[in-house]
Amino acid sequence: MKSIQVIKVGSLRDPNPEKRGKIKVVDIPEQQLGDEDVRIKVAYCAICGSDPHLVENIFGWEVPFGMGHELSGVITEVGPKATKKGLKVGDRVSGNFLKFCGTCYYCQNGQQQFCTHADESNNPGFSETIVWHESQVYKLPDDVSLKMGCLLEPTSIAVRAMDKADIKFGQRVAICGGGPIGLFTLQAVSLSGATDITLIEPIAERRDLARKFGASHVVDPADENVKAAAERITGGLGFDVVFDCSGSVKAVRDLPYITAKGGKLLYCAMYPNDYEMPLNLYKFCYYNEITISGLYVAPYAFPRALQILPRMRYDDFITKVFDLEDAEAAFEAQITGKWPKILIRCNKIEGE
Ligand SMILES: [Zn+2]
Ligand SMILES: [Zn+2]
DSSP states (O other): OOEEEEEEETTOOOOOTTTEEEEHHHHHOOOOOOOEEEEEEEEEEEEEEHHHHHHTTTTTOOEEEEEOEEEEEEEEEETTTOOOOOOTTTTEEEEESSSOOSSSHHTTTGGGOOOGGGGGOOOOOOBBBEEEEEEEEEETTTTSSSHHHHHHHHHHHHHHHHHHHHHOOOOOOEOOOOOOHHHHHHHHHHHHTTEEEEEEEEEEHHHHHHTTTOEEEOOOTSSOOHHHHHHHHHHOOOOEOOOOOOOTTTGGGGGGHHHHEEEEEEEEEOTTOOOOOOOOHHHIIEEEEEEEEESSOOOOOOHHHHHGGGGGTTTTTEEEEEEEEGGHHEEEEEEETEEEEEEEOOHHHHHH
16 A cells, blocks of 8 residues: 655755655555454545654654554444444544553553553554554544544644643633644634633734634734733733743743743643753742643543534635645645645545
8 A cells, every 4th residue: 555654864844955854655565454453544644743853753763664643534444353432334533643552550540641552553644544443543523524534633632732721711821833733722722711812923824813713812923022912912910821832942932921920831842852941940930830831642632622623613724635646745835834734635535
């Protein structure tokens, strides 16, 4: 079957073609179906902001390797013991690319996200088919298209961010970064009863989307000092909850300054693994009592992500769809940053 593989690691933006990372559509064998597994004919797999970083090989994987973890599709085969969820051939599904083992210390300690076996079943989603354990698979609601359904995984990140934020009615919230995770989180926040929802984002089209999704204020950090904007919007009090969904080392330093006394500051993006941020502990942790945290993946969030998915407005996001054969062009489009979400169509499914 056809699958997108990283055949040379390196930055996709490297001006030197010798050093530039390369992906290619290649033929790989289909994965074996275990007794508790299902095989899915992949309809769509979305490019995640982290995928170009994988091509840069932040985890040091051996080439060639596959990618793709935001997918939807139709079940074509069900293992003889994959019977716990009532999944059937023909079901439209999405799911979690990680399989939590349920047996290790962390799984049994209510911390699935640290499961020491989670990566063992991380099969590549940019493929014609994928095999997942039954526990990873969720049936999509009838009113969710396969195009929208592939966004279940990033939606689960927004659910997890909401779990950590624990927003109360009437709290003021700021989100830094208007990429998919930022804009999904914004929609979730606006369903929560928060007020003065502010998006900080340099790209105008993304600020416009934020307005549509319920932001009462948008700030262009290239045009206005972020601390001054926070002062103006909150009357000097700061935001009760601040999410960083930008991953930008330029943006993250300002965020303790715009967080209210006693507020929460959540770093919800992926950061360069050697970046260290200066933080005035006296001011922010001692005197202002700010709670600072982050998140890795989304444990215990998929059933609720499924509930919220039909209420999210994703149509405006999905502005570009490429066929699997055009993967290289799709990744070129991704790194321009022009399109919020790019989908790869791995199979044409009738009626979708
Ligand atoms: Zn992702
Ligand atoms: Zn485990």
